[in-house]
Amino acid sequence: MNDEIAAYLSEDHDRLDALLRRCVLPSGGIDADVYHAFRQGLLRHIGIEERILIPALRTPAGGTLQETIERIRLDHSAIAALLVPVPSAGIIAALTAILTGHNDLEERDGGFYERADAYDAEAATGMMDRIRSAPEVRALPNNPDPAVLAATRRALERAGYDAAQYF
Ligand SMILES: [Fe+2]
Numbered sequence: 001m002n003d004e005i006a007a008y009l010s011e012d013h014d015r016l017d018a019l020l021r022r023c024v025l026p027s028g029g030i031d032a033d034v035y036h037a038f039r040q041g042l043l044r045h046i047g048i049e050e051r052i053l054i055p056a057l058r059t060p061a062g063g064t065l066q067e068t069i070e071r072i073r074l075d076h077s078a079i080a081a082l083l084v085p086v087p088s089a090g091i092i093a094a095l096t097a098i099l100t101g102h103n104d105l106e107e108r109d110g111g112f113y114e115r116a117d118a119y120d121a122e123a124a125t126g127m128m129d130r131i132r133s134a135p136e137v138r139a140l141p142n143n144p145d146p147a148v149l150a151a152t153r154r155a156l157e158r159a160g161y162d163a164a165q166y167f
């Protein structure tokens with residue numbers, strides 16, 4: 001069962017990575033339709049991890065898995081913050097960099113996706129069905145307020161990333 005969850009979410013990473021690569025046009029502008037599909041898909045993906053996977057872990061998960069989960073949650077806050085301002089090439093570069101490390105942390109052997117032994121057996125029942133039927137997230141439009149960009153920078157810094165490198 002854990003293999004099925006790992007495969008589903010890893011394939012979703014690949015699908016979202018492909019969309020992200022197509023977001024920046026040769027002119028340097030952003031393809032609004034591709035970005036929209038990426039943003040909706042990523043918000044749904046993070047929702048699955050935060051609302052289905054993490055709560056199903058035995059509490060306390062303990063040890064290195066607990067540290068991994070804390071790291072994953074910090075990344076999710078930074079990633080979600082990057083989806084709020086109007087996208088730019090710099091925002092896309094930051095998303096690409098953070099997601100590369102983040103997806104590896106989730107997919108690696110013995111990592112977050114594969115730790116079926118850490119999932120509570122009762123909670124795990126029907127988990128794949130809940131993941132498949134997870135709804136789209138209703139997101140607000142991107143916000144052009146410069147204060148939003150400043151808040152996004154702070155969210156990245158809280159998660160240990162250097163925002164100034166990207167935008
Ligand atoms: Fe994640």
Ligand SMILES: [Fe+2]
Nearest residue numbers: 009045049106
């Ligand atoms: Fe993920």
